[in-house]
Amino acid sequence: MRLTTKKTEEILVMILGEEGRSLVRYLIGKENISEFDLANKTKKDIKIVRRLLYNLYNHNLVGFTRKKDKQKGWYIYYWTLLPESIKFSYFKMRRDHLERMQHRLEEEQRELFFICPNKCVRLNFDQSADFEFHCPECGELIHQDQKKDMIKSLQKNIVLVQAEIKKLIEQRKVRRKVVTERKKVVKKKVAVKKKVVKKKVVKTTKTSKPKKVVKKKLVVKKKVVKKPAKKIVKKK
Numbered sequence: 001m002r003l004t005t006k007k008t009e010e011i012l013v014m015i016l017g018e019e020g021r022s023l024v025r026y027l028i029g030k031e032n033i034s035e036f037d038l039a040n041k042t043k044k045d046i047k048i049v050r051r052l053l054y055n056l057y058n059h060n061l062v063g064f065t066r067k068k069d070k071q072k073g074w075y076i077y078y079w080t081l082l083p084e085s086i087k088f089s090y091f092k093m094r095r096d097h098l099e100r101m102q103h104r105l106e107e108e109q110r111e112l113f114f115i116c117p118n119k120c121v122r123l124n125f126d127q128s129a130d131f132e133f134h135c136p137e138c139g140e141l142i143h144q145d146q147k148k149d150m151i152k153s154l155q156k157n158i159v160l161v162q163a164e165i166k167k168l169i170e171q172r173k174v175r176r177k178v179v180t181e182r183k184k185v186v187k188k189k190v191a192v193k194k195k196v197v198k199k200k201v202v203k204t205t206k207t208s209k210p211k212k213v214v215k216k217k218l219v220v221k222k223k224v225v226k227k228p229a230k231k232i233v234k235k236k
């Protein structure tokens with residue numbers, strides 16, 4: 001899933017509610033925004049801004065750094081959204097939604113439902129029996145619901161969400177591959193650097209013994225000589 005601005009906003013507003021929309025809009029695509037800046041730009045009280053930010057923080061969707069204000073002596077917090085966590089959070093939301101629909105489908109297929117002709121209520125068999133098959137709102141006789149449409153629409157939505165989740169999982173796998181390959185490259189680089197350092201060390205020890213000197217080795221020698229000289233100057 002490409003985490004577009006629109007999608008990010010949609011996901012975060014689902015968590016914060018409409019109240020958080022302006023804050024989310026100001027955070028997207030930026031880094032280290034101070035909470036006072038956020039309060040100013042969104043024209044919200046700092047307490048509300050903090051409550052919204054902590055809510056995002058509790059969902060692990062935003063990170064912060066803090067700096068001490070030397071004049072006032074308190075800490076100012078700077079906030080940044082975490083796109084990877086937002087993606088994962090969206091994935092979990094879709095997975096939960098799928099589970100709820102599957103549960104609902106099972107229930108629909110297993111149970112009988114009764115509805116009021118005035119569409120006040122829809123009750124399962126036990127509930128309907130409790131009300132002696134009369135609507136608890138308007139008193140009309142309730143009748144068995146034809147569940148076909150409900151089941152069809154649930155099945156259709158389940159297929160859609162399953163496909164979406166499958167896609168999300170594949171994309172996660174690709175991203176993880178990229179990350180692990182990057183790590184491998186970094187490891188190789190580090191390993192190469194270590195080898196280079198080792199070689200240099202070997203060279204210096206070798207050069208200090210035999211005095212058949214090539215240009216490169218001279219450079220090493222100079223360095224070795226310089227260090228103790230500097231130290232002596234410092235001590236004086």
Ligand SMILES: [Zn+2]
Nearest residue numbers: 116120135138
């Ligand atoms: Zn009714």
